Amino acid sequence: MSRIPTAALSKYLLQGQVSRQGCLRLTRTPQISARAIALRPAIVSSSHSRSLHTQTAETPLSSSSSSSSAAAAPSNHVPLRKQLKDEAKKAKAAGKKKKKNASNQVVPGWELTVGIEIHAQLNTARKLFSEATTSSNDESNRHVAYFDLATPGSQPHFQKETLIPALRAALALNCDVQPVSRFDRKHYFHWDQPSGYQITQYYEPFAREGRIILQPRDGIAAEDGDGIEVRIQQVQMEQDTAKTMAQPGEMHWIDFNRTGVPLIEIITRPDIHHPATAAALVRKVQILLNAVDACVSGMEAGGLRADVNVSVRRTDDPNAPLGTRTEIKNLSSFKAVEDAIIAERDRQIAVLEAGGVIDGETRGWSIGSTETRRLRGKEGEVDYRYMPDPDLLPVVIGDDLVNHLRESMGQLPDAEVDELTEVFGLTAKDALSLVALDNGARVEYFWRVVESLQSKLGSTISENPACFQLAANWILHELGRLTSNPHDESAQDLGFTSDGECRRVPVDALADILLFLYQHKITAKVAKELLWVVHRGNVPDQYASVADAIETENMWFHELSxxxxxxxxxxxxxxxxxxxxxxxxxxxxxxxxxxxxxxxxxxxxxxxxxxxxxxxxxxxxxxxxxxxxxxxxxxxxxx
Structure with a gap:
């Protein structure tokens, strides 16, 4: 008998379901278990023996493999843009047309209720319960400790430094930090969870009772008027799972680099009633986490994922209880959040209007789809068998640490957007884009350019507002044009750093260009040409400075009389x-x-x-x- 697929075994053990195809089948090629693949331990000092790192010899660990040659085959990664195009072609061929979201926020006679769970990867150097390094770009299975693989005898050791970005996130979300919190085990069986349980904070999380204020400029639905407050029930720390990489032939590779990476889960109250507002909330949470350096990356890079709980009820009875909710898992873009909620809302309304009943279940969503799909019946608390983790002590957080982090957190995005609109005359849309771009690094770059211009001009912003408005527009729009060439991969990344520097267009070089343009010493056309010169690295390689490039090429502006x-x-x-x-x-x-x-x-x-x-x-x-x-x-x- 060949190895029973994990999904089939899980259905049998947890749900009592037996495969219709029977238990026996012919075996054409030998199957190799993930645990059967040998690990080659890395050499570490004796002081780190408790978290001995391990790695595979050549390839990621595999949940199933047909042969050694198949396991060595390269991954056929399909770019996101191509996925969207393929899905659009399929929908067109099937005669399906997606509804426009602009006029689809409300269905007359029905009320939508949405709660959101956001999982964000914390910006830490080590994993939550081991000293293994967190990494998203290194070779698979290069940063794995014994505890990450649930090796018998290994114990979790809470890494205290992972608490700092989690606390910054909780403060940015206006939460009450709890003086004592504890870790629990959430049991479920899947190949990406070696221990058979996930360590999380279910009963006693480290933060509770927060809130986020959403304004019209955040992109909420027009039906929400001047704004809406979304309450946050709790924020909890937990460990991430391994990464599953699908391969041809129903084979999956497992990368355990991600196992044990620290996450926070942000759980909102069911205060949202329009799809666009739900997407706006996720977008604002990402901006907030980036602003306080709590999150390592955004949705586009896989560092933030959202699960949405959707229910509907008729509006003719205001005292009626909320409808049965379904959960849509692992939404990876703001557009997916809005589209999936609209599709699931419409599905539930159609079922109820036909006299049917909504089942509590977990559903999935594919990019470019028009319908959600059933994944499994909804697990409850009994299925997960939550229990306090016996190997971990409570986490005690002092008021002095919380106060220090609150005082040193700096300016939050709402205050920054207000300043950009009031002082620099930007539109709310442009100000929000500037704050959100490059995970907050673009606006840090802007402030450094402003500082450089003030030094060169010898004046304040109020004395020369047009110069600094010019800087804001160039950093938002002209820098974006430098990365608009899809055929030049080297030009796609401007190289922004978290401290506000740009490797491709240094702060002082852009400040010089803008100053000469503001003083009418060069034309706008010449300024744009100089920006390309700097971007290509010709300054300082070919020309000593921007001024030297202008002088050498005789590009000074000699205006007509x-x-x-x-x-x-x-x-x-x-x-x-x-x-x-x-x-x-x-x-x-x-x-x-x-x-x-x-x-x-x-x-x-x-x-x-x-x-x-x-x-x-x-x-x-x-x-x-x-x-x-x-x-x-x-x-x-x-x-």
Whole structure:
């Protein structure tokens, strides 16, 4: 008899379900258990013998493998963009069209209720209960301790430093930190959980009773008006599972690097009633965690995942209890959160309107799908068999530590967005984008550029607000254009660091470009060319500085004189009497033909030396000459 698949064994043990295909089947190739693959221990000092690291010889540990050659086959990774395109093609071929979310926040006669559980990977150097290193990019199974593999005799040792980012996250979420918390075991059987249980904080978490305020600028549904408060029931620490990598031929590889990585689970109250607001909450939580350096990465990199609990009830009886909830697991993007909630809400309403009953169950969601799918019946507390972990002592957190972290946490995103909108004149959308981009590193870079510009100008923001508004727009938009070439992989990453530096465009180089542009010493076109020069590394390799590049290539702006502008205007007006006629009698109800004015300015730009023309000054000259010279001359000619 070949090895029974883990999923089938789990259904038999936990749910009493037997496979319809029977228990016996022919074996064509030998099956190798994950535990049968030998591990080669790494050499460590005796002081670290309790968390002896282990690693595989060549390949990740495998839950099943057909042969050694199959196990060595490379992984066929499919990029996210291609997954979306393939799913869209399948939906189109099947004649399915996705509903637009903009008009799909409410279903008349029904109330939606949503609670969210967010799992975020903490920014720590070590795992939660072992001294193994946390890593997401290293080779598989290179950072694994005996306890991570549930090796008999190994014991968990709580790493106290993992508590610091967890506390910062709890404070950012306005939670009450508990002086004493304890760890529990959550039992379930799966190949990504070697011990058969997960260590978490179910009964006594380290933080409770928080709240998040969502505003319209956060992207909530219009139906939520001026804002909504979402309560947080608790925040608990727990360990992550191993990473499963699907391979061809119904084979899975297991990477235990992720086993034991510290997580926090943020559990909200069921205070959300619109899909867009749910997505906005997850987005804001990610921004908050990045702002306080608690989370190692966002949803796009797999460092944050969301489970949503969805239920519906009719609105004709306000005293009716909430409907039966279903849980949608492992949503990995903000769009997936909104789309999955809409699909599940519509499914539940259709079942109830047809006279059916909603089953409490766990459901899944695929990228580009239009429907949720059933995964399994909903497990409850009895199934998980929660129990206090006998090997771990309580965690005692002092008020002095909490107060120190609260005082040193710095400015939170809401206050930062307010400052960006009020002081620098950014729109709320641009301010939020600046704060959220590159996990908060982009806005740190902005503040460093502002500091450099203040030093170079010798003045404050209030004295030269236009210069710093220019910096905000360039850092948000022009830097983004540097990474817009899909064929240049080296250009995709600007190299932002958490302390606000950028390896591809250093702070002082951008400050120099912006200062010269603000002082009209170079044109906008030249400034953009210089940005590309810096981005390609030609400064300081080919040119000593930005100023040296301008001097060497003779790119300083030598603007035309007033007389030269007037001569260009005369040339641009020549033969354009029909257009000039549209400027006659524009002082009354007739609107000023701004588009025609810009057409004439464009002719000036093409007829002259573009590197010597300031578009605003050219517009001013053309506007003045139309009023004082060309329109009166046209009137005299008609008389």
């Amino acid at each position: 007033e007389e030269e502008y007037a001569k260009l205007a005369d040339q641009a007006i020549e033969g354009q009497e029909d257009i000039v006629a549209q400027f006659v009698d524009t002082t009354g109800s007739k609107p000023y033909p701004q588009g025609k004015l810009m057409f004439l300015v464009g002719r000036m730009m093409r007829l002259g030396s573009e590197e010597r023309i300031d578009p605003k000054n050219a517009e001013g000259v053309m506007r003045r000459l139309l009023q004082e010279k060309y329109v009166p001359a046209l009137g005299r000619a008609e008389e």
